[in-house]
Amino acid sequence: MAGARTVSRVGAGALRAWCRPVTNGLLVGITGYVSTVPLVIAALVAAGAQPQEMIAALAVLGLCMGLPAMVLSICYRSPLSVGWSTGAAALLVAHGPVQGGLRSAAGAFLLAGLLTALSGLCRPLVRALRTVPAGVCSAMLAGVLVQPCLAPLWALIGRPDPGLPIALAWIVVRCISRPWAVPVALAVAVWVTPSAGLSTITSWAPPSPGMLQPRLDLHGAVSLALPLFVVTMLSQNAPALGLLRAHGYRARPRPVLLCTGAASMAGAFFGCLGVGLATVTAAMCAGPDSGAHRGRRWAAAGVAGLCQVVLGLAAGLIAPSLLALPGEVVGTVAALALLSTFLTAIRTTARAAWAGWDASLAPASTFLVVCCGAAWLGAGSTACAVLAGLTCHHAQRYLRRRGCRAGLTGEGD
Template sequence: MTDHIQAAAASQSTAFFQPVFSGILASIVGFASSFAIVLQGLDAVGASQGEAASGLFILTLVMGLVGIVLSFRFRMPLAIAWSTPGAALLISTGPVEGGFSAAVGAFIVAGLLVVVSGLWRPFGRAIAAIPMPLASAMLAGILFNLCLAPVQAVAELPMLALPVVLTWAVLLRFARVWAVPAAVAVAAIMIAISTDLPAGLFTDAWPRPIFVSPTLNLDAVIGISIPLFVVTMASQNIPGMAVLRANGYEPDPSPVFVSTGAVSAVGALFGGHLINLAAITAALCAGPEAHPDTAKRYIAAMAGGVTYVLLAIGAGAAAAFISAAPPLLIEAVAGLALISALAGALLGAVSSERFRLPAVLTFIIAASGLTLFGIGAAFWGLVAGGAVHMLWKNAPK
């Protein structure tokens, strides 16, 4: 009888800690594998070190809080993440006319577009109707040049970059989920032993939210808001919904899109870009690894949200550390983190023979770095690919 009671207690303990551990793991992996991309993206569109740290802090904080509230409210593992593809888009876009204030204005518009997609179902359906091969090709074009950085870093900084790349490659074989976080850790070690870090890096690293007064600039809205919205919906929100449905959940997308879009618009005032439904790390919270009972997996997403709130405290130190590092080494870490996303995007772009050539055109233009009328290549790639697809679709048989 005693053995039976002990076994039951052990089973209950395991049932509680299993989703908690899964949620903690998902958030640590999500943060460690992509915070450098977020910082680099904000820096690329004109943020100062303090503004980038503020943006990282507010993104980490609000995606934790929103994930906790939504998961508890709907009793589903609604894990929330920042838009990593969106940050990659910012890196490829570069400085915009009007500086970071114009970029913040564009972030707000992108957040409001997400709200509209949740409130107005036809608009949401129209975005979902964008052919996935074209959206994947646009994302692949955004990621392509970033994924060249590890090769460039090995050529220019072999003593610093090789240990990072080798660590990633070995862990990719034996413990895939830890490959990027381990590469980040090795990069941090290489930076620490080769760089004069600023005094008081950790003692003065308490997060300091910085309000950024937004300005509306048409070029920034077209060049940042629209591609940021499209790539976030196509690469994060829609796949995130698919992951949940594949694991037996049927969430109403409206409250998810409205809440993440509205919070993103407010968070933009402190430097953040977009938060969204998690796609990659969502599987860690929504799958059977989190809990055998689908009704208990929401605990994993809540634990992940609490972890993000705690990680937000370290945003200032992370930004200061990154700013002191060789830029190419940081780009290399970001590139390693995005290689699997590039592979998935390329596969999605060319898997359909009907869309293959329009998708390849989209990829080429998006990867070219082309800027016309102040608008970046990602937007023009999607326009050109869509135009060619429509031309062929309506051609006489």
């Protein structure tokens, strides 16, 4: 009898120990998906996707995120959370309509995924990416996000309704619980818009993905695929791997990059954005909210991946409500979802520029080239901005070695 009670106590204790990672994984999966899905829909609109293609892409994206997260977390016993590339979605929104439509965008997604997979096999490519200064990459991302974040603000000044209640709801909930701020703002957006809401549930149908034939061309590779790859690697994959190492997990880059690159390539045939490690959700899964026992926190990322799969399969229910929203409402919610990414990019850029005049020129030139929309020789403004930033960075290093710094340090100013 005593032995049975002891076994029951041990079983109850083990159940309680696994309860926190599971519940935190549910929270991370739901909030992570819902808080950024308006941004992904805005990116797919910019890529030229039709409503049925968006629903199919969201469904496949759920599989491309959830399955790698579950496999990697279980195999390596680390909270390896996978999500769609927020930076890539912001790039598409800022890029505007893609020449050639969704097929050309899918070609860029396919090439970016291939580069990610190759970086897992080719160590020199990873080392070359690490030579790109953090200030240049963050300045590029900050410049890309300026227009998507400011456009809803100008619309709000001209027409406060319905953007004002969405923004107020976001501010109030963010002060109470940051992860729920964007989901609540999205719920308010659906509530204040008569054309969206429960009426779309009656017409729900399971998503039926159809394969595309991606179109590869040099212009798309230079202006879109390369910036998508660089932003995903330097704003998501690299920081997430560093964060996991800081929490004491041995995160091996090769299997992670191979898995996420293969998933991105598979999703490209359905018009899906690329995927990568999710820094914010990885931090939530690896932190103490997932339980005191560090060896069990991998379950939070696995459960979050399962939520992503389920939510992806429910895209036929979620997407019609969002597609029924006016463009300015979707833009407002997407801007609120991007705001934390924008502030992080600005903070990283300022930290890099604060090191001195020599260090500030490369991020400043990158940011200004993106903001002015300069495009040279058919390359997009993002590729031109990175080129300008790297040129300034390496020119300064060369002149510093030669001792010719007088003209760059502003001593005569």
